[in-house]
Amino acid sequence: MLDRTQTPLEALIRRRRPGYSLEAPFYLSPEIFAADMEAIFHRHWIFVGVEPDVAEPGDAMVVDIGTTSVVIVRDDDMSVTAFHNVCRHRGARLVHDYKTSVGNLVCRYHAWTYGLDGKLLYAEHMGPEFDAGCHGLKPVHVRSLEGLLFVCLSDDPPADFDVMAAQMAPYLAPHELRNTKVAFEMDIVEPGNWKLTMENNRECYHCAGNHPELTVPLFAEGFGFAPEQLDEAGRAQAERYACLVTDNHGAWEASGFPSRCIEHLDDMVTGFRTERLPLDGDAESHTLDTKSACRKLLGRFNDPKSGALHFWTQPNSWHHFMADHAVTFSVLPLDAEHSLLRTKWLVHKDAVEGVDYTVENLKAVWEATNDQDSTLVGYCHSGARSPAYEPGPYSPHTEVLVDRFCNWYVGRMADYVGIGR
Structure with a gap:
């Protein structure tokens, strides 16, 4: 029998069944959404952009x-x-404005003026x-991981960002993201709870029937498969x-x-996964x-056939x-x-549009995939x-990593409400 002293969120956390999707209130409840914002987005490292978004002093x-x-700014010392x-x-x-360039940060209301270091x-x-001196801007924790920008709104951000950074830096460094530029970016408002967007991303079970553009260069075996359902030819292909x-x-x-x-999706506060395939x-x-x-390759690459590194x-x-x-x-x-959902396409900073690349070709696959995924997220939310x-x-x-996302989420929410599972 349900302990009536529990909050609805606590009850949902306690009865969460590993290996299964979450109960509907996790996706629908405004109260749980408010808890998500407080427990997850106000306490964890949130990816927000790339250093080329603020490439020059004053950006x-x-x-x-x-x-x-x-507001994220590039100071005069390039920090x-x-x-x-x-x-x-x-x-x-x-x-x-979403993006702008300034000499100082000036309030339009009464012209209070701040330096790029936040000082009044x-x-x-x-x-x-x-x-x-007592009225400078309030700082927000920001970290760059080889050019990827993360912020944390908490006064006490998770310290294991350093663990992730130490392991990920060698993977990212060859791409030299600080020497890229944002060639194109787009926003989509998906008709569903943020967790459904993340769950959809954490599997490719749905890819073969829904993403014809994305799957052309991908191995079907990379999506996961049931070994017991393979015939001899299928087993040979999986082994290959x-x-x-x-x-x-x-x-x-x-x-x-x-x-x-490297996979730490549900055993670290700052969960992550990477692999080059x-x-x-x-x-x-x-x-x-x-x-x-793009004809001009990134960083230290001289062979275009170098696979694709993913990082979650x-x-x-x-x-x-x-x-x-x-x-x-x-x-x-x-x-x-x-x-x-905010997507950014990066190319070498010296690449010339119309010569080295075209935006239409650059964005075609993921623009289509994002649109398709948005529809699927809407189906699930409905x-x-x-x-x-x-x-x-x-x-x-094929959905093990979805389960690990949910494990991570429920674990963080359990920590937030102060209960063990």
């Missing part, structure tokens, strides 16, 4: 995480800092007793794929490109014709890094039933509203 970018607005986007006078929003430089009519992955990992690592799988046939990249989208972070990002370009994805919750919905079993072959 600024605004990111909204729920009701909290953060990247972040502040709450709130004037210390009467709380007006300080920077209004000018505040008229405040009297002789006013101490400007496994050998190909092993052989490529060895060759890539010998060339200075770490490749083997081969592309099928003569494929070079995630493009419609599977050839490189809990709670809100995934990334794909090829020899010729990179694609980053962040999910930012808007409300219980809508989520912002289904969760039905009284007939109940948690269904995950495939032990």
